Amino acid sequence: MKKIIATTNAPSAIGPYSQAVDCGAFLITSGQVPFDPATGEFVPGGIAEQTRQSLTNVKAILEAAGLTMDHVVKTTVFLQDMGDFAAMNAVYAEFFTEGNYPARSAVEVAKLPKGALVEIEAICLK
Numbered sequence: 001m002k003k004i005i006a007t008t009n010a011p012s013a014i015g016p017y018s019q020a021v022d023c024g025a026f027l028i029t030s031g032q033v034p035f036d037p038a039t040g041e042f043v044p045g046g047i048a049e050q051t052r053q054s055l056t057n058v059k060a061i062l063e064a065a066g067l068t069m070d071h072v073v074k075t076t077v078f079l080q081d082m083g084d085f086a087a088m089n090a091v092y093a094e095f096f097t098e099g100n101y102p103a104r105s106a107v108e109v110a111k112l113p114k115g116a117l118v119e120i121e122a123i124c125l126k
Contacts, residue, residue, distance in 0.1 A: 007064035010057040011035035014113065020061045027065050027124040031078065032057040033116040047084040047117050051091040054120045059095065062124060069095050071124040072102040078119040082108040088118060 005020035010032065013019060020029040034043050034050035035057070043053040059069055079088060085106060096102065102122070112119050 005061060005065045007060055009037060009060035009064065011037045011040065020065060022065055022126075025126055027062070027067060027071070027126060029058055029061050029122045029124075031076075031119040031121040032061070033113055033119045035114075042114070042116065047079075047081075047087045048091050050117045051088045051120075052094075054116075054118055055092065055095045058120055058122050062122070065124075067124055067126065070097055070100055071126060072096070072122045073125045074103045074123040075105075076121050077104060077106040078109045078112060079106060080109065080112055080117045082106075084117060 001024050003022040004018045005022055005027065007019065010019055013030065017030050020027055032054045034053035035041065036043050036053060037057070037060070043049050062068060062071065077088065077092070079085065
């Protein structure tokens with residue numbers, strides 16, 4: 001079973017992909033960059049603001065599927081600059097219940113869509 005998840009509370013896909021796919025036991029999100037769904041533009045500010053918006057977008061997608069951030073079992077964080085790791089990490093921690101953190105990979109990449117500083121994707125266990 002495969003069900004496409006879409007919400008107007010997170011940015012629309014900017015290509016031929018879905019915001020998330022419900023695979024039965026799992027929900028997998030596409031990578032979320034820091035677009036404000038109301039404006040279609042990046043949120044102003046640096047890595048902290050962009051991380052907060054990216055995770056807010058992930059959260060909105062999960063809510064559209066009837067899930068919460070506590071359902072997240074794995075994230076991948078793509079950073080344009082690994083020097084931003086500590087600032088990203090501080091904001092990231094605000095979105096998860098202490099002691100219930102998901103597994104995570106964080107990698108530095110050469111470029112992200114539209115020049116974003118961060119992109120975050122999630123895998124959830126339903």
